[in-house]
Amino acid sequence: MQQATILIVGCGDVGSTLGQMLLNQGHKVFGLRRNINQLPQGIQGISADLTNLENLKAALAEIDDCHILVYTAAASSHDEEGYEAAYVAGVQNTLNALPSKPKHLFFTSSSGVYHQNDSDWVDETSPCEPKSFSGKIMLKGEQQVLSADLPSTVVRFSGIYGPDRGYLINRVRGGDIAPAEPLHFSNRIHRDDCAGVLNFLIAKVLNGEAIDPCYLASDSNPVTMHEITTWIAKETKSQITSETVSRRAGSKRCSNKRIIEAGYRFKYPSYVDGYSELIDLDQESGDK
Template sequence: MNKNVLIAGCGDVGCELAQQLLDTGNYSVWGLRRNIDRLPSGVHPVEGDLSNPEQLGEWPSNIDYVVYAAAADGPGQDNYHKAYLRGLSNVLSRLQADGHRPERVLFTSSTSSYHQNDGQWVDETSPTNPGRYAGKIMLEAEAILINSPFPATAVRFGGIYGPGRNRMINRVRAGEGCKAEPVIYGNRIHRDDCAGILAHLIQRDEQKLPVDSLYLGVDHEPAPLYEVLHWLADQLDIMLDDTHPAPQPQRGSKRCSNQRIIDAGYTFRFPNYKAGYSELLDSMSSE
C-alpha cells in the first residue's frame, strides 16, 4: 500500500517534493495550502490556512509522513512567527488531537540558525547563537518539533534557487556586482535538491534506516558571492559594477558542510552553483 504524505505549506519546494514522491508510485500526497489551484496534478488538495487552527482543511484518515514546508509571507518578525511557530504548532496539535501517529515529521528550517559570520565551516554539531529574529525563530520552531511526541527531522537549507527564484540572476542583469573583499560566503541549494533531500529522508525512514534529527541542506561548494556574481555575469556577457555593496543574506558569511546528508546516501542533482545555474540559464533562454 502507498504511504500517505501530508505536505503542510505546499508551495514551491513542497510541490516539487510532491511531484518527486508521486513519480515513485509509492506515495499518495496531500498538499495543504491556501491556493490549491497551483498544486501538481495527482496531489489531493487540502485548502487551509496554517496560521488558523480552525482552518487546516480535511486530512486523510491515516497520515504516515508530514512535511512542514511553509514559507513566510514576507520579511518581518510577525510573518516569521506566524509561518514557523504558530503554523507548525497548529499542525502538531491537530495531529495529536486527531490521533495521528506519523512515522516522522520533517521541517524545512534554515542556515540562518547559525551565527558564524567570518567564513568558518559549520555542520550539524556547530553552536547556534543567532542575533537576528529569523535564526532565533527557526531555532525555536526546531525545538517545538523535536519536543513533539513524533519522530522528527529538521533540514536547515541554504539559499534556495531554481525556477522562479532568480534573485542573483536579476542582480547580475542589473549590472550590480560587489567587492571581492571582504569575502562573503554563501551557501546554496537548488530547489530540486531541497525536495530531493526530503524525499530521500522519507524513503530512508520507510526502509527503517537511521534518520537523524538534523541535516544541513546545501550543495557541495560554498562560494564567495563575488565569485558567483561574476561567473553569472560571464555566462550572460554582462559587465558588473563592483562598487555596489555585497548581498548581505540573513544567513551571514559561513561555509556549511553537507557531509551528513551525503553519508545518508543522498546524491545531489546539482552539486554546485555552476551546475544548477547552468541549467536554469539554459531553460530561461529557451523560453
C-alpha cells in the same frame, strides 16, 4: 516500499516538487496551502490557513492515516509575527488539528539559524546563536519540532535557487556584482535538491532505517559572492557597472557531509551545474 499517505503542509515550490517525486513512487500525497489552484496534478489539495486552528481541524478531519508530515510552509511576511505564525504556531496547529499522530515529522528550516560570520565551516553540530529575529524564531520552531512527542527531523536549507527564482541572475544582468572584499562566503541549494533530500530521507523512514534528527542541506560548493556573481556575469555576457556589498547572512561555509554520508547524491553539486542550466533556459525563452 509501502505506499504511504504523505501530507505536505505549506506545499509551495519545494513542497510541490517533492509531491511530484512522491507521486511517481506511488504514494498518496496531500498538499495543504491557502491557495490550492497552482498545485501540480495528482497532489490532492487541501485549502486551509495554518493560523486558524478550527479551519485546519475541519480541513484535516479526513486525514487519519498520515504516515509522514512534511512541514514546508514559509512566512507570509518578513517580521516576527509572520515568522512566529509560520514556523512555530503553524506547526503546533497542524499537530493539534490532525486526527492522529503522523509516524514521522519533517520540518524545513534554514542555515539562517547559524550566527557564524568568520567564513569557517559549519555543520549540524555547530552552535547556533542567531542574532536576527528570523534565525531566533526558526531555531525555536526547530526546538519545538524536536521536542514534540513523535519522531522528527529538521532539514536546514541554505539559499534556495532554481526556476522562477532568478534573483541573482537578474541582479547580475542588471550590471551589479559583489566585490572581492570583504570576503563573503555564501551557500545555496537547488530547489530540486531540496525536494530530493526530503524524498531521500522519507524513503529511509518508510524503509524502517534510522535517520538523524538534523541535516544541513546545501550543495558541495560554498563560494564567495564575488566568485558566483563574476561567473554569472561572464556566462550571461553582462557588463558590470557596480559592485554592491550584500550581507544578508553571515559569511560561513555549510558542510553537507552528513547528508552525503547518508548516501544522498546532489543533482546540482555546484552553482555551476544549477546556474548553467538556468542561464540556458533563460536564453532559450529570450529567443522565442
